[in-house]
Amino acid sequence: MKKGILINIAKALLLARWRQTLVAAIGVTFSITMFITLLGFMNGLNDLLDGLILNRTPHIKLYNDIKPNANQPIKMANDYKGKHHFIQSIKSDANKQAIYNSQAIMNSLQKDARVIGFTQKLTAQVFFINGTTDITGVLNGVNASEESKLFHFDDYIVSGNASDLDRETNTIILGKSLAEKLLVNIGDVIQLSTANGDRFQLKVVGYFQSGLKEIDIIQSFASIHTVQKIMNKPNNFVTEIDIKLKDINLSIPTAKEYAQLYQTDAEDIQTANSQFETGSAVRSIISYAVGITLLVVAGFGIYNILNMMIFEKMDSIAILKATGFSGKDVKNIFMYIALSIGFFGGLAGLLFGFILSSIIDQIPFVTAALPTVKTYPINYSIIFYIIGISFSLITTYFAGWFPARKASKIDPVVIIRGK
């Protein structure tokens, strides 16, 4: 009852100055609209880029780097133990590219509770024969259905079907740019030769487009068995095991553990893509900064309106106090005014922000680099809306607090005498 009467007074004061109030509320609405739109757009962009890199990148990659053996023979010689070894012209051991005992590793990963899944991969350097010139490329032997399931492989197949690789032997999917360079179409047969000089014929069943030109111009994909056959290797020969974890944040310690356990190199996604996360964080910070700046400006608008209102309503405040309203009541009245501007302005801001986001979401955004994206990306996370309305209430609370306190301190005697 008592609160109701204060709210009624606040409402009456608000409506008496509805034009100025509306201007103040529009300030809040505008900033919240921009805040929502900006965050939605920036995060949409972040998600897109996450999708571009993070979704496709294994959380942990097990492989054998081409590097010299850390245990050179001299280390094992007892005579030179504890001495400093000078060895020159060490060479890398190229035959160790395959993951040793891959079947056992995969069996063990299958039982690991932290792992969502993994795929095996075999990478080979090949030459695509294009008339008289050879074009170097990389042929990846993959399990297409597993690869699609875990790393969205099929999202990047722009023509044809990823599963064709599994269905038909001796088939290949070429990077889009590579196919253009080779002047081949789907259904054509291309010839490639391995580093050892063996020649093979594969049928093109699709194009792959990652959005990154350096990748699209060299990469090609075939089933793992096809590649094993081309390279004349047994069917446990794999050069890479790509693991997806349940919790991406565990990738660093888990990678260390696997490197130890399986005696391979292990690269984690966080180390491999640290600059990428920095980019996402910077974009988020920018959108929050802009949103908050706009809100602070709107806050000053509210501050001004309230100061003006208090100046105009001195008599009313004096009367309220003379007839038994306490300083606290007066303060509450002005806080209600400020907060209702913040609340309704903010609510309208959420609505307009949503509408503006939806409009941006409809704008076509077609680029060869991003085959899966047709319009500008927007993230509609409810979190932004919650933050938006909270910010508008907090800003208006502070903007209202000082004028409201001033009003509560007005001495009615001074006003009444002043007449």
Next chain:
Amino acid sequence: MSQKILEAKNITKYFEDPVKVQVLNDINFSINKGEFVSLTGKSGCGKSTLLYVLSTMDTDYEGSLYIDQDVMPKNDEGYLAKIRNEKIGFVFQFHYLLNEFDVLNNVMLPGLKLNKYSKEKVEHRAYEKLKLLGIEHLALKKANQLSGGEKQRVAIARALINDPHIIMGDEPTGNLDKKNSDLVFDIFKKLAHEYNQTLLIVTHDPGFAERTDRIIKMEDGKIIV
């Protein structure tokens, strides 16, 4: 055997602006229930200052003030606001009404603030007070659409809404013509004599003062009669 509604004991007040001046000098008096008292004196003798002290709005004084036999604290703003709401009705020279509200709501506001009766009851009481002052037909008009005399009657109705112990007025007829002035005086008289309402009214008008039950005369911050 009458009951003291208001009592001032050794009330003294200084203004510090720009030099220390004494405005109220050891004021002692009391008002009993049902008395219709006028406070007069030359301009600048401290009548308004005294009235603001007595109404609890000004707490910067020495001495003590009793309302309804309770001493008024000087630093409990919330409590004093409650006292003003419940026990004091105030009528000013300028008819301070809230222009955002209609007449009825202006009268009702202190009643709603008191929160003793339901909204319907407060509205009913507000109509009664307006009827008593002969202005119930104005109930739904906006406050700023009234004449000065009408506004002053609305202010009196508002002062009455919580059945206060005392009504104080600072030259409530000072801004009215003779006819309206007489009308307001008659209302005060009726309140005092028919409803046993206590009133303390500051006035410059000797005619007005003479017709009240008791005159308190001030000179240079002191009570002389």
